[in-house]
Amino acid sequence: MTNHKDRNGDYAVATKRDEQARQILARKIAAHAIAEGDMLTAIPGLRLYRRSQPTPCASAAYEPSLVVFVQGKKQVNVGKTTYVCDESTFLLTSVDLPVVSQVVEATEEVPLLGLILKLEMPAVREILSQQEFHVREDSADARGMAIGVTSIELLDACARLVDLIDTPQDIPFLGSLIQREIVFRLLRSPQGKHLRAIATLGEQSHRTSKAVEWLRINYAKPLRIDELAAMARMGVSTLHHQFRSLTAMSPLQYQKHVRLHVARERMLNHGLDAASAAFEVGYESASQFNREYSRFFGQPPMRDVKARRQTGSATSQA
Incomplete structure (x- = not known):
């Protein structure tokens, strides 16, 4: 029989291995992500991220993606739900979500470091369709965002993906293989149920995600909840429940958040005044x-835009 000392020793060894794997990935990300903010890579769907100081709350639009954090701390708010991400966690987003985020711990010596990998639902479905991939039945409502503890297997796969930046000739073949492994690791994790629910055709969460997608694209149109429910092939009350479960917002709140995010972006990047931006997004x-x-956002539109231009603030997913 294994005694407590043996179990504690095994736990300490596992923790040390996790920390070593995390440090390896952090060094690899830091070597490439030299400038502040996002860095696009030659690997399709992969971005690296660095922030060297805390930031004020900023709006952003998160797409289906995996964010792996290896240093620093960030807070992400979706509706009234808050996710606190540190060096031991990953953030999984399975539908498009408007969020407000803030870097809360980062310095020049220990910057916030992470990677962002876009998730393609057809690839997720293809992995799910394989006979050797078995999943547990889970009746819990799916969430559009979930946070989990990063395993050593996931850290190792991410490190190998980042390594491909130095061997671009290997990207076309190995890039897709490693990304498939990363998706497989996600699906096997406790948070995988949220991704499986969205990717599985016919599931209520999948049908609800279609309503979310329609609202994201058609945010400027009037919201007719009965038509949205018919599109998702469910009753109005069921849609409200599923929509709130998935996005932490009602359909009306989701539309409002998307409109405000888009209006802010157009004032910042296209020079629109507040009234013009308001009418463009459907107000x-x-x-x-x-x-x-x-x-x-805490202050009137033009004052907010002026302040963000002065600070050079930019939205980012990580």
């Missing part, structure tokens, strides 16, 4: 837009 009243914008 019929500029005063209502100003009220909701101030409530959501």
